[in-house]
Amino acid sequence: MTMMGTFIKPMHPEGIRFVAIFAVITAILFWVWAPMGWIGVGLTVWCYYFFRDPKRTTPTREGLVISPADGVVSLIEKAVPPAELGLSDGPLTRVSVFMNVFNCHVNRAPVPGTITKVAYRPGKFLNASLDKASVDNERNSICIEMADGRHIVATQIAGLVARRIVSFVQAPHEIDVGERFGLIRFGSRVDVYLPEGVNPLVCVGQGTIAGETVLADLNSDEPRRSGKLE
DSSP, X not given: OOHHXXXXXXXXXXGHHHHHHHHHHHHHHHHHOHHHXXXXXXXXXXHHHHXXXXXXXXXXXXXXXXXXXXXXXXXXXXXXXXXXXXXXXXXXXXXXXXXXXXXXXXXXXXSOEEEEEEEEEOOBOOOTTSTTHHHXXXXXXXXXXXXXXXXXXXXXXXXXXXXXXXXXXXXXXXXXXXXEEEEEESSEXXXXXXXXXXXXXXXXXXXXXXTTSEEEETTOOOOOOOOXXX
């Protein structure tokens, strides 16, 4: 990777109009009062980086569940998958990845398979780091059926600042691991529901990279991991 490529990342087309709006406002601010214009420059650069869509190297070994989002693991607990998907009402292990306004917000498929259902549900806009956000907030869920018949659910959850969930896929749709399936504007969370009996290989507080960080291994009986903060 070149030095230029380290700092300048591709931008997802979804962000073009927002960067354009910020740029126009910045021009107006410079015309009104130059110091305010520089504040606009900073916000325009932030908007560009918010919508960045860098290439990622995704592990492809069979059985791996990859993080769908950049951010931090905020919760790991048992929870029932979203009712609108029509799955079993038994609790599964849910791994929640919280994205702040500085994270890349393009979401990627955690496993390869067939998207059998996409279900949107309107709701509130509570702080996405709270447990009740999974129940109360606006959300969009996708259910992926893998080759062995098991299902992985990824749920995009709008947050306190976010006001728009964007989905790139519809059901039925064949999707590969690491493939982009949506994004959320502007600060939010993605929940992953693991199949019964599968333990997460991450711990609360751990950072994740969409399309790269391994959340779990479907073919492993390794116990749930713990971590420490130093």
